[in-house]
Amino acid sequence: MLTPEKAIAIQEALGADIIMCFDECPPATAEYSYVERSLAMTSRWARRCKEARRREDQHLFGIVQGGMHRDLRARSLDNIRSIGFDGYALGGLSVGEEKEQMYDVMDCCSPMMPDDAPRYIMGIGAPEDLIEAVWHGYDMFDCVMPTRNARNGMLFTSRGRINIKAKAHEEDQGPIDPECGCHVCRSYSRAYLRHLYRAGEILASQLNTYHNLHYYLDLMRQARQAIRDDRYADFRREFYARQASDQ
Ligand SMILES: [Zn+2]
Incomplete structure (x- = not known):
């Protein structure tokens, strides 16, 4: 079983420059109530990840969830920011939603992201997605595409x-x-x-x-x-x- 503590221990052993909190990434079709419970759990796990951290030479990023719901994104971002991380990631995008929904989440989260830390969108994307994400003020991406x-x-x-x-x-x-x-x-x-x-x-x-x-x-x-x-x-x-x- 993978726990937040184990996820951090493994990533510290691997020694990557950037390591990520353990989170749940619900599918685009998940119900509002499911996403709401899920992001609360991801926030609790984020706190445990930060506490489990031992190495100071790596950058630990928090992950914002909340599905395609603007209010839940705002709540998740608020939770993750209040814990405090070296960088902030948007998770739960490119999971089967329409492009307009993805760009809407980028748009609603961007003004609430800290200005003094890198902003990372996980799992995107096509070239036009990167062009739009940079337009909305995001810095880092990863994708198999x-x-x-x-x-x-x-x-x-x-x-x-x-x-x-x-x-x-x-x-x-x-x-x-x-x-x-x-x-x-x-x-x-x-x-x-x-x-x-x-x-x-x-x-x-x-x-x-x-x-x-x-x-x-x-x-x-x-x-x-x-x-x-x-x-x-x-x-x-x-x-x-x-x-x-x-x-
Ligand atoms: Zn070429």
């Missing part, structure tokens, strides 16, 4: 997504994304990557994953630069304009 989708042949480009399995790429000698500077785009054609995928070569997964991770990291690099240059609104607009253009 770039790697899992790469293994299924779905590649992210500056003009939107492509499926490398598609017949359209059979004779295409161009790169995945002409605007991408990654090793894969500089070295291999879409036709070759499609061939590798169809032949069941593990190299297809490796090269596709390399490109998708490069895409995500580069997108975040560009977002950071746009914030520094005080032009994030333009950057966001340009991102959507490029996605809309057909390839």
Whole structure:
């Protein structure tokens, strides 16, 4: 059985820079009363996690739950803030809700998040989700999407997504994304990557994953630069304009 104390002991033994409180992540369809009880339990566990902590060289983040309900999100955030953590995470997103609901939770929590600690949204997301999350003032993300989708042949480009399995790429000698500077785009054609995928070569997964991770990291690099240059609104607009253009 995993307890808050055990979860912290394991993460201290692993030695990660950032460790997370033990929480419950209810599904998007959970009833209001269930989410209400669940967030109270997550708050009790958060306190126990903080008390169980022994190492001071790691950053312990609290997790805000509350489902898709604005009032419950506010209550959870208030609880977690009053305990006090090195950083604050929104959990319980990307669990089957509509995108509008996800963006609504980002929007309602953002003004209540502390200004002097990192803000992390767990388990998102698609490139447009990261663009929206940064727009709402969030800093950190994690997701399986770039790697899992790469293994299924779905590649992210500056003009939107492509499926490398598609017949359209059979004779295409161009790169995945002409605007991408990654090793894969500089070295291999879409036709070759499609061939590798169809032949069941593990190299297809490796090269596709390399490109998708490069895409995500580069997108975040560009977002950071746009914030520094005080032009994030333009950057966001340009991102959507490029996605809309057909390839
Ligand atoms: Zn690339």
